[in-house]
Amino acid sequence: MTTSRIGRAWHTLTLLVAVTALVLQLYLVVSGENILDSSAVTTARPEQVRRYFSYFTIQSNVLVAVSMFLIVRDRMNTQVFRVVRLASLVGITVTGIVAAVALPPSPTYTTANLVCDRLLHVVVPALTFVGWAVFGPREKVTRDDLLPSLIWPVLWLAATLALGPFVGWYPYPFLNVGTIGFGRTLLNCAVIAMLFLALGGLALWADRRLSRERATMSA
Template sequence: MTRSRVGRYWHITTFVVAACALIFQLYLVASGDNILDSTAAASRLEQTRRYFSYFTIQSNFLVAVSMVFIIRDRLESQLFRVIRLASLVGITVTGIVAAIALPPSPNYTTGSLVCDRLLHVVVPALTFVGWVAFGPRGVVRREDLLPALIWPIAWLAATLALGPFVTWYPYPFINVTQIGLGRTLLNCAVIAALFLALAALARWADRRLPGDRDTMAS
């Protein structure tokens, strides 16, 4: 079996795991499951809105979209390059932050715990290992770095702007009510710097790691 064929199967597996975890988590939310302690008193509509507000959910969604591009061998556009870079860095940040600052809640149901581990551990690992081992290569360019930052910056801005009106923040390290605006902005700066550093590192490594270039077609 060739490297490109193994890579194709790896990317298909990554897509399936990410998509299934996202759908299953949304089903649990719609069924009234408490994905975080803070959602218990919220309406079903508000719980659904909060589901889509999580950086973890959005980064997993972008991973699934980028896998579709790769599986279909649609690698020529800047749209793909930006989504691929944003999803790669976003899901890596998700894995790092989850390991350091976001342990699973002791109040999770079994279903929520499974989703939590899939979205925070399994998909980040599959995405990162797949990128290192299989690529595709030659799809990270200097002009893609800033566009790839639009999504995380917009997410931070929207989250902080909306927080005072809905009295809810998706993560404790950006909860202005609990830790104050100064600490929150400092945490945001650290996250933004990490995102930019990982994006630059991805561009550097993209030209040096093994893997097929420009196509993952079998």
């Protein structure tokens, strides 16, 4: 099996794991078996579904699935792919880092919930990062893609903060204006934005470095 075929198989596996985890988690929400947070006990099902799609983890996994699908289908010659690829890579990396540092799984999770949590927060981030580092595709990110890749996280932050006061809910404690205050929340948003920009720039630099090393090895 050639490296490209191994890479395609790896990206296909990542796609399947991401889609499976997303669908299973949504099924648990719709069926009422999943409690996203303590307030969900008294929250209507449509609102629980909306909250499901409001989580950064869910959105980053969706973007990973989209980028993997485009890679597997060999549809990589557009800026849309490059932006989605970079945004998904950075987003899922942030998901893995934050989950490891600040968001351990709830002790009240059922077995199914715990499986979903580990797939979405650990397995998909690991598969995505390793797949990018080892298999590429290389030279699919440019400086012109860096700022457009920030559109999604900025819009997510803006929508989260705008909707929070009306629905009385925030997906993460570090964005809960009612608990930590507006100033602290804005500071956290600034840190998140800088982290995205830094990781995006690092991904751009690493992609070029890996491309040069591969070209040198092939020479």
